Amino acid sequence: MDAMHSDRPAILADLNDLLQLDRDALPVYAAAQASLPGDAEREALADFRADHERHVRDLSALVRALGGLPAPLPHVPTGFLKLGLQLAATAGGERAVLLAFRANEQQVRNKYARHARRPYPPEIAALIARHAADEERHYNWVSRRLEALGAGTGTPLGRAAAAFAGLHGANADALEAAGRTAMEGAARWLPASSRR
Numbered sequence: 451m452d453a454m455h456s457d458r459p460a461i462l463a464d465l466n467d468l469l470q471l472d473r474d475a476l477p478v479y480a481a482a483q484a485s486l487p488g489d490a491e492r493e494a495l496a497d498f499r500a501d502h503e504r505h506v507r508d509l510s511a512l513v514r515a516l517g518g519l520p521a522p523l524p525h526v527p528t529g530f531l532k533l534g535l536q537l538a539a540t541a542g543g544e545r546a547v548l549l550a551f552r553a554n555e556q557q558v559r560n561k562y563a564r565h566a567r568r569p570y571p572p573e574i575a576a577l578i579a580r581h582a583a584d585e586e587r588h589y590n591w592v593s594r595r596l597e598a599l600g601a602g603t604g605t606p607l608g609r610a611a612a613a614f615a616g617l618h619g620a621n622a623d624a625l626e627a628a629g630r631t632a633m634e635g636a637a638r639w640l641p642a643s644s645r646r
Contacts, residue, residue: 462518463634469509474529485540485547501584528622552592557619559585
């Protein structure tokens with residue numbers, strides 16, 4: 451990491467942005483899990499939620515190792531909007547819950563995939579690639595489940611949900627980018643004693 455010290459603030463901002471993304475997911479998973487009728491679906495979401503908890507631990511440890519401070523909260527306001535979307539779907543039954551869940555998961559998957567393509571140092575790149583693979587697996591699971599429920603991407607409902615998910619993700623990305631920029635600026639001003 452010494453050779454790339456000038457990139458340290460940008461890397462810390464990226465890692466904290468992903469950390470907040472995983473923190474966004476935790477209450478969304480809890481809400482979706484509590485709303486699903488089937489044991490198998492609830493167990494799958496419990497396993498996926500455990501992945502997000504591991505991501506939070508991994509990213510927090512990496513931020514600390516780089517001399518930064520791990521973001522303690524989800525994104526504001528998008529973390530709350532994602533949870534609100536998930537909670538609003540609870541009245542609509544399993545299909546609505548999973549459609550909202552997929553909209554949220556799509557943004558997580560896409561953001562992790564973008565970060566996985568960036569030229570980070572090998573140990574950071576490997577961690578982000580593992581997390582991105584988890585997110586791809588989560589998204590594929592919910593997509594298969596919706597296909598079985600008649601709300602796949604080829605159906606009118608699936609197409610409408612995909613359009614909404616695209617808009618939802620673009621708006622979240624735009625708002626979260628502003629927060630990421632602020633985090634990078636803050637990382638540039640960290641006291642020298644906190645830098646490694």
